[in-house]
Amino acid sequence: GESVGLHLPTLSVQEGDNSIINCAYSNSASDYFIWYKQESGKGPQFIIDIRSNMDKRQGQRVTVLLNKTVKHLSLQIAATQPGDSAVYFCAERTPRDDYKLSFGAGTTVTVRA
């Protein structure tokens, strides 16, 4: 079946720099996308979401961009902090599938001091 994928498995970032995490999705019927942060041994933590009728959404230090033309999603983290070190997943929701979420492979972000 179709699933969400990620371009890079790992990302090393200097503290204070901006991080960009990418995600490719393949299901054109997906109408809602969410970025999650997962720390070791814990469940996913909501970061930011975006609906398919938008192309950009901003939160506190985070921005999500959606390009439906190329089916691409990105998460930008401004002024990356040590506490941002974690695995980041994008997830897509497809209405026809009981609104279940499909997760991408995940990007491990490591912040260098």
Added chain:
Amino acid sequence: GAVVSQHPSWVICKSGTSVKIECRSLDFQATTMFWYRQFPKQSLMLMATSNEGSKATYEQGVEKDKFLINHASLTLSTLTVTSAHPEDSSFYICSANDRGPRGYTFGSGTRLTVV
């Protein structure tokens, strides 16, 4: 905000025994809950969708007789791993559809180790 409580957070069991994992929505009613399994350094893989009062819908390749799901109330879904084997050792996570602006709330996960 919406809270999902998952219990136990970790469990060790002997091969051949059964283990039950509970997922509770504490401050909202969840008509739909989802169960995921996550192996080390991998993504969350959806196992099944649990709807209150009806049979769960399992993803392809997931054995419904091995992973029993019960969603008898709007606040509780359980996953029972029957006749557990070492290959069932994994991190199991539940999620509830809270129908709020974020839509989904995740439990904190259960680390299952079968010895």
